[in-house]
Amino acid sequence: MTDDPIAELSDVARTYGGVAVLEDVSLSVPPGVTAVIGPNGSGKSTLLGVLAGAVEPTDGGARYVGPDADRPIGYLPQRVPFREEFTARETLAFYARLAGGDPDDALARVGLSDAADRRVGALSGGMRRLLGIAQATVGDPPLVVLDEPTSGLDPGMRERAFGTAVDASGTDTAVVVSSHDLDLVDRHADRVAILDRGRVAAAGLRERLCSERGVGDVAGLYRAVVAGDAPDARSDDTDGDEPSAVHVTGVSER
Amino acid sequence: MRGIGKTGDRTAPVATVFRRELATVLRTPGYGVLALGLFVVLGGTLAVGGGGRTGFVPAVVDLLSVTEVVVPLAAFVVGYRALLVDAESGELAVIRTYPVSVAGYVAGVVLARTLAFLAIVVVPYALIGGVVWATAAPDTGIFATHSGVDSPLLYLRFLGLLVPFGAAYLSLATAVSAVASSRRGAVAIAVLALVAGVLGGDLALLRSLASGTPPSAIPGLLASAPNGAFRGLVFEGVIGVSFAPAGEFVDVGRAVGALLGWTVGGLVVSTMSLAYGDRIGVLFEGVRARLPSP
Numbered sequence: 001m002t003d004d005p006i007a008e009l010s011d012v013a014r015t016y017g018g019v020a021v022l023e024d025v026s027l028s029v030p031p032g033v034t035a036v037i038g039p040n041g042s043g044k045s046t047l048l049g050v051l052a053g054a055v056e057p058t059d060g061g062a063r064y065v066g067p068d069a070d071r072p073i074g075y076l077p078q079r080v081p082f083r084e085e086f087t088a089r090e091t092l093a094f095y096a097r098l099a100g101g102d103p104d105d106a107l108a109r110v111g112l113s114d115a116a117d118r119r120v121g122a123l124s125g126g127m128r129r130l131l132g133i134a135q136a137t138v139g140d141p142p143l144v145v146l147d148e149p150t151s152g153l154d155p156g157m158r159e160r161a162f163g164t165a166v167d168a169s170g171t172d173t174a175v176v177v178s179s180h181d182l183d184l185v186d187r188h189a190d191r192v193a194i195l196d197r198g199r200v201a202a203a204g205l206r207e208r209l210c211s212e213r214g215v216g217d218v219a220g221l222y223r224a225v226v227a228g229d230a231p232d233a234r235s236d237d238t239d240g241d242e243p244s245a246v247h248v249t250g251v252s253e254r
Numbered sequence: 255m256r257g258i259g260k261t262g263d264r265t266a267p268v269a270t271v272f273r274r275e276l277a278t279v280l281r282t283p284g285y286g287v288l289a290l291g292l293f294v295v296l297g298g299t300l301a302v303g304g305g306g307r308t309g310f311v312p313a314v315v316d317l318l319s320v321t322e323v324v325v326p327l328a329a330f331v332v333g334y335r336a337l338l339v340d341a342e343s344g345e346l347a348v349i350r351t352y353p354v355s356v357a358g359y360v361a362g363v364v365l366a367r368t369l370a371f372l373a374i375v376v377v378p379y380a381l382i383g384g385v386v387w388a389t390a391a392p393d394t395g396i397f398a399t400h401s402g403v404d405s406p407l408l409y410l411r412f413l414g415l416l417v418p419f420g421a422a423y424l425s426l427a428t429a430v431s432a433v434a435s436s437r438r439g440a441v442a443i444a445v446l447a448l449v450a451g452v453l454g455g456d457l458a459l460l461r462s463l464a465s466g467t468p469p470s471a472i473p474g475l476l477a478s479a480p481n482g483a484f485r486g487l488v489f490e491g492v493i494g495v496s497f498a499p500a501g502e503f504v505d506v507g508r509a510v511g512a513l514l515g516w517t518v519g520g521l522v523v524s525t526m527s528l529a530y531g532d533r534i535g536v537l538f539e540g541v542r543a544r545l546p547s548p
Contacts, residue, residue: 015539015542015543016539017542018539018542018543049347052347052351053350053351054347054350054351055532056532056533056535056536057536058536058539058540058543070353071351071352071353073351074351075347075348075351076348077344077347077348079343079344081340081343081344081345081347081348082343082345083278083339083343083345085278085281086274086277090277094270094274095352097270098267098270098349098352098353098354099352099353135348139352141351
């Protein structure tokens with residue numbers, strides 16, 4: 001797996017009604033799974049929206065620097081948005097026609113083959129999310145951005161949805177996923193970016209961040225960074241021996 | 255959309271968006287009710303005006319005023335949420351990660367809605383034409399367009415003029431759907447646009463005449479608004495054929511240009527709004543940031 005970035009955010013800021021939601025966020029996204037975690041209202045969805053091109057930043061910008069692709073970025077917003085009158089297969093067929101691919105293969109990838117002819121409106125919340133993940137990977141985009149794909153799901157379905165998302169990552173593919181499920185992040189994420197009040201409070205390789213803060217898992221890391229339980233809660237990841245794949249401008253300024 | 259089925263190849267994005275939108279329209283039973291309601295209104299209007307036996311041109315005269323209201327109304331019903339649906343649900347943000355341009359997306363949606371609109375509007379009018387054909391006096395069967403003679407061809411011309419008239423309003427309705435940020439907002443803007451479109455042109459014309467504009471300018475002024483342009487073209491090409499008018503009803507070239515202009519203008523507003531709406535929002539945020547906080 002290379003550390004060459006697939007996408008970069010540079011000094012990104014976003015305000016809504018004059019209220020800052022993101023401030024001075026710089027981040028590079030290499031291949032693998034990057035989990036974005038943080039409290040409610042910390043700017044996770046806005047960050048992912050900027051990365052996916054769905055949200056226009058008020059300052060700074062997002063840049064895709066990955067390999068050439070017809071569809072460079074796949075995106076699933078927090079609320080799965082598909083038209084309810086279409087079946088799962090029809091929904092993916094529409095997207096497959098735009099980006100190439102086979103809707104049945106995409107359904108099989110997320111285990112929804114048996115629900116192919118069910119209307120989106122009749123799918124459970126978990127199945128909708130799986131359909132959304134399938135959509136985000138149509139056309140094999142090198143960068144897949146998933147906003148809380150496990151939100152509101154039971155434990156089994158959370159594991160399945162997150163696992164499916166992780167499966168989309170590879171040596172040349174990056175998956176950026178936001179989640180409140182720190183256990184899943186701990187098990188699956190290669191890198192973690194922690195947002196707090198619109199700024200990146202810590203970012204880097206998961207194991208190294210945990211090691212630096214003397215915590216055993218991502219839940220401990222979260223408590224250390226966001227709640228300030230650890231003595232070195234706001235240290236800059238880029239100070240480590242190993243060059244970080246995630247450069248965080250905002251961290252050193254705090 | 256079952257017919258889309260399994261695909262490995264890529265077809266034109268506009269056609270793909272078009273098929274999806276058309277499938278959505280076909281699964282909306284309300285549009286069938288709209289067409290039925292339109293047929294009832296038109297049939298009632300025809301009956302009040304003397305029924306189909308009076309002939310095609312008298313039927314057009316009876317239907318003209320109602321048409322100037324119901325066609326724009328139908329256009330707004332079909333189009334006021336055309337682009338809002340995906341924007342409101344968040345699916346537009348997803349679609350924009352695919353290789354389809356904003357212009358292509360708008361084109362696909364508008365083409366499908368136009369086809370649906372034509373079916374909703376033209377079918378009831380065609381049925382009314384059939385009623386006139388079946389019940390009119392014998393001389394209405396003459397296929398002629400010369401002065402003093404009633405003819406089905408004149409009614410066909412009327413049907414033909416419904417297309418650019420309805421397209422202009424559908425394009426405006428689509429623009430409303432692109433500009434509005436919510437369904438309630440779209441309804442409010444659509445009602446305003448509908449009232450302005452149906453009454454605004456004539457009121458502006460009256461005001462212009464009251465302020466000293468010579469009557470000779472009426473044909474040109476009338477052509478500017480969609481309703482005036484459509485009415486003028488109907489008088490020029492359908493009703494006026496049956497008698498010898500003293501002068502021109504409307505500047506035909508300007509009327510055609512106006513209907514085309516309203517149509518293109520609506521499409522441009524729709525496309526620009528989707529393509530640059532977020533950036534405009536960001537500009538407002540920038541202005542707000544520079545204002546001193548209270």
